Amino acid sequence: MIRVLFVALVALAGVALAPRDGAAMDIQRMTTPIGIDLWYVREPSLPIIAANIVFTEAGAATVPADKLGIGYFVQVLLDEGAGDLTSLQFQRKLDELSLDMNFDVGTDTFGATLRVLTERREEGFTLLGLALSKPRFDEEPVQRMRAALNADLTNRMDDPDDIINRAFVQRMFPTHGYGRSARGTPEILETLTRADLVDFVQTRFTRDRLVVGAVGDVPIEEMARLIDLAVGGLPATGPKLTIPEVTPVIADEVQVIRRDMPQSTVLIGSYGIKREDPDYYAAAVLNATLGGTSFMSRLWDELREQRGLVYSVSTSNAVLEHTAYFVGYAATNNERVAESIDLMRAGIERVLREGITQAELDSARTYLLGSFALSLDTNARIARTLVSMQVSKLGPEYMDQRAALYGAVTLDDIKRVARRMFLGDANAQGPAKLSTIVIGDPARVGKGG
């Protein structure tokens, strides 16, 4: 059983509901026979195993500029033939065994997930092992997937959402891998070779990079054996692909990308707080209050409920392995872009000057504690959470410490974090430094962020 323990008080007479003070999951740990650190939750009520295997320092940011998109190319080819199995044979096996096997290249990591009926675990983890250690990259699937990716990338090059996202990160990280488009371009794609594919796999799919989490109904010793089956064929170590730490560059002005469309999208960037930073919890509270939650955040109320400007407005403290940044999002019709930007800016300035109220702090804290507990609702999600905790260098005891960590956040912490996030320095003063990008055909967009 997954034990998620809540300490909660409910007052149903009013609408007030006391916070969940914490959540705990019964996490088991074991070092597998070949030396992999496995985090596992045993869930006997379903005949399913869900595993998440992630390679750190293997994501798109590790790729040089002239090989952009190679990680994504690998991602779509890993289940297109491996070992003795051709593309069609491999795909047939996945179908016949009802294996749900997926690969995903992120900015920092390359991940694999496998969901398999327990009775087919042997075949499932064997096939995953083939895909990771012996992908074939045969000519036919390589050319076929190149054509499919070309069509996808060609569309993306002109897709407004894609354009603004690329422009945003490029402006925040002009000289760093984080500023590059993870999927590359149609032009680069045409130059990528089989040798590039093989090189990506050999240098990044190594055991020293592995982080593993799983949920299943078998004993942990059996789970450890299955993990070894999947990763035992990988090289023990690979070259160090160091990504430098980086702080976002905040342009502090509004950039407009003109496109003939009725609704504009706005992105506002500033500084973020990294996961290992002691101020991370205060940043999460600040973000939840400002724009991180639907229905209760300040910006949601101001822009959507009070003025009907947007269908959605949101903010986040985006955390990567070697940086963090703030991003605010809104989409509104061209006539009301200036008003929307002004209101977002005013909301940020208000947090910077006044901080938040005790009631907001309490609400955000209970939101953050509760939403995490509620997110642990499927085996697949729990497996992913086990991995993300390890990637974030958190121990299993974090489950018991969350309430105290959020409980320790003070109103002064919020004010300090607001200065760090919107001025870049806890001791700085002045107006918020915001890097704003608009795509669309906005009217009357003023100067300055």
Added chain:
Amino acid sequence: MMVRPLHSLVAVLGSLIGATTALAADFQVSTALLDNGLFVAVVEDHRAPIVTQMLYYRAGSADELPNQRGIAHYLEHMMFQGTSTTPGPEFRGVIARFGGRENATTSQDTTTYFQTVGKEALELVIRLEADRMHNLTISERAFNSEKEVIKEERRGRYENEPGGAFAEQYTAAQYLVHPYGNPIIGHMHEIEALTVQDALDWYKKWYVPNNATLVIAGDTTMDEVLPLAKKYYGAIPRGAEPVRFRPKEPPQLAERRVIMYDSRVRTPSLSRSYLAPSQTARDGTAEALTILASALSGSTGRFYQKLVVEQGVASGAGAGYGGAALNDTTFGVSVSPRRGVDIAVAERALDAEIDRLLRDGITAEEVELAKSGIVDGLIFARDNVMGLARRVGNGLSIGMTVEEVTSLSDRMKAVTVARVNEAAKRVFDKRRSVTGMLLPPLAAPTPPAAVTPAAAVTP
């Protein structure tokens, strides 16, 4: 989701009418019927102390009159604006404040409200949902403000997105008179024209307990749910029985083609829909079409293997069937030509595959593979109790029984090769189809827009 058997528990409870406990293959559902006509279903999953409430109204955009199009979705928005007992901001904040998730969705046949919370908040969400079933207030100010929100939602989905704009035109072409051809959100001028009175009329007509299905899923039991359902929902009087009027689509005699050029489109794509019976036809066609769609789609499916892998004329190809609808629905096929291949060539290749299917039939191997995939999928589906709740709520809302909803495995296993071929012959009639093409502009595309700082823009 149930692993251990669910004990039968509701049949003897006093004020119930016709309470039953279904015992079915795929997963367990307990049911009850309140005096006021509200149908209650509970799907148990005790892995984590979490519950989901889903309330389904049997009213969707296809129930709208021509002069109120968009009102089903508009009212769904207004349901978050507060009641005579709980003002809007309080209503909206209470679930989010302790980490709960909530939202709502409007389809052609249903409007659904759902919340996921810790189990200790079950009574709270039941109370709030019951409250807005009968105490909703709609102020002129909130209505007008929300109108702008909905227009932004529409702009984001349709005006700004060539794919969305195309889908709207393409879907409209499939139906001469049936309202499935209308966009759920309504057209811009229709949204503009809606009034508070339209919203209130809609609310009064459809939002009654006897027109709703309550599904509670997660770490609870009917023993816990039923007293709460009776306390809060049970206090709401039965309303007049709303009658759905759905015009019958006349026979389609001529194939239709919808071609849209858009300067924002870079690669061409083709979609085709065929009118097809839904699950409510109850003649086995829906089950056969589900298997057919599975056999034709996916990377080992016929279309992908033939058009993309073997012939190399396409970069993608697939098929899909949406059988969970009250009235006749569509079976869709699609193909995207590979770069340098004319879209007409890709379409001919697709047609040839359909002709081959009709001529030679589907193989027993294909049918078996599709079946086992669907049956295994139902085991994986048990990992997501909200998904099971959705199956129950959607199914019941289009008139299926609990037994039908929970016996998908058995119904799939019973489908024969002959039945699939029969269904394919029935559906793949080009005269009953719409072919849509979304294409790049005929002329050369405009050069990329310049990126300019705002200082250069006239204030």
